[in-house]
Amino acid sequence: MKKYCVGIDIGGTTVKCGLFTTDGELLKKWEVVTRKEENGHHILSDVAKELKVVLNNEGITKDEVEGIGMGIPGPVLPDGSVEICVNLGWKDANPCKEMSELMDGIACKASNDANVAALGEMWKGGGRGYKNLVCVTLGTGVGGGVIMNGEIVNGSHGCAGEIGHMHVNDQETDYCNCGGRGCLEQVGSATGIVKLAHKNLEDPILPSTMEEFGDALTAKDVVDCAKKGDICAIDTIDTCSKYLGIALATLTYTVDPEVFVIGGGVSKAGSWLIEQIEKYYHHNSSLTKHKAEIKLAELGNDAGIYGSARLVLTK
């Protein structure tokens, strides 16, 4: 094992980069703007250029770097290639091959960004000490990553861990971005919570303090109002928690992890939210008395660079 590794988390706005020792110490982190023009043609060369500068400044040669891992915001096929990545403009790309060429032959690996975030949380975050976990990221959407025996489950077509699109709600009338209806993302994401709150406000059980926020209402506002006892907000979070609990139970009945790690902006609601979800998770996994733990993610926006770096340390 060489001394250093690099984690690159490619997002639609910025690329987060981290230089690590192979035992997991973050030495330096930086960001590169995601240039999406010309179908994202410049993204990898921009990153490589900056990375060379960093390695040079740190006095690190390419022979001291174990590898470069990349998290990509879309499905990554088993061979590391990308058929389509809407957020970056990529089509039929082979980012590993390209990055390796740009970096003078340093080994590269890639996986979906939510999957690498899960791996990061296993390595140095809320999932430390576990080898079988599912990470659920409650952000603008709902992302996920499944880790079994310490390795990412990518699936045969790069769709494993896309738990935001599990169908959980048969009564949903609106469409999800994926084209489906009743996806977990429609009730469990920040966007979903706000939408649900507005629906509940149309015909509230009681006057609600959420009304004051009008169209500026955020998921955080809903959580804050619920914590203060607002019945309409409590009802909103209860619905969201119910479907998240059902989703975790379904994950227990499919891959049965040791622990669930909940991250993303919505998870800032903290242990209060975890308890709401846990109640429904336990209720819907009645077949077994062995319940997985539910923990909060710890790495925040750095989960992706940690996990990308960790990716190159697996066989």
Added chain:
Amino acid sequence: MKKYCVGIDIGGTTVKCGLFTTDGELLKKWEVVTRKEENGHHILSDVAKELKVVLNNEGITKDEVEGIGMGIPGPVLPDGSVEICVNLGWKDANPCKEMSELMDGIACKASNDANVAALGEMWKGGGRGYKNLVCVTLGTGVGGGVIMNGEIVNGSHGCAGEIGHMHVNDQETDYCNCGGRGCLEQVGSATGIVKLAHKNLEDPILPSTMEEFGDALTAKDVVDCAKKGDICAIDTIDTCSKYLGIALATLTYTVDPEVFVIGGGVSKAGSWLIEQIEKYYHHNSSLTKHKAEIKLAELGNDAGIYGSARLVLTK
């Protein structure tokens, strides 16, 4: 690798046994009655006694046997132990250790019966040629097995692949055997189909030929009536197929297999049923254009002995 291996599929009524070559040829199969008295104390010794007779008759010594695999009708913990197995009366059992002692030290492995059936279908059945598959068994209940990279995913508490208890139907008012409500088993099993048909018959859209069967109505009758165009039966199978399709889509979004293998008594409805399920599976997995194939199981009741035998050939 030695020349022979043994597969033991322990059921609540009979224990199915098979002697195989390690390249998968079934040389001999036989059954032993499951003696459940005294908390199933005699089951393994009965099986061992018979197995010794078979090996002796075939002129096979214990040194020529790679191992004995067992499928058990309940959760098996990662160390091969069983906390509780209601169908056999076992409590805090270690069937691998016990069987190995009874068979003079031959190596033993155990897994859940539905999981080993999936492994059997991968080895010599409908899943031949694949390493990532999910097997769904539509029988009295709904069982399942998840295979990734050619190996059973048992899960951290032996609950992986228990897909019959995935919550799919929020509108269900009856309870499932597991204590939950809205489980796949309640709509996708033979029992579920019959129950659903009776509900539909209470207020049929049109007079239905299913009425003639009265309380003797079976899932096969419902399928037969649907194939003949009976609207009420078609509606029943449509509901069942819808939830099965949703469940397959959920499995794509969690483990993303190459292929689904559908077995069990209900699957005798054949490719007609597969097409119904496929329609809903495709509709509910709109995130990806890469769909897993859906195939029929091929080994019938022998899937368990094939898979149990195969179990001892994995690391």
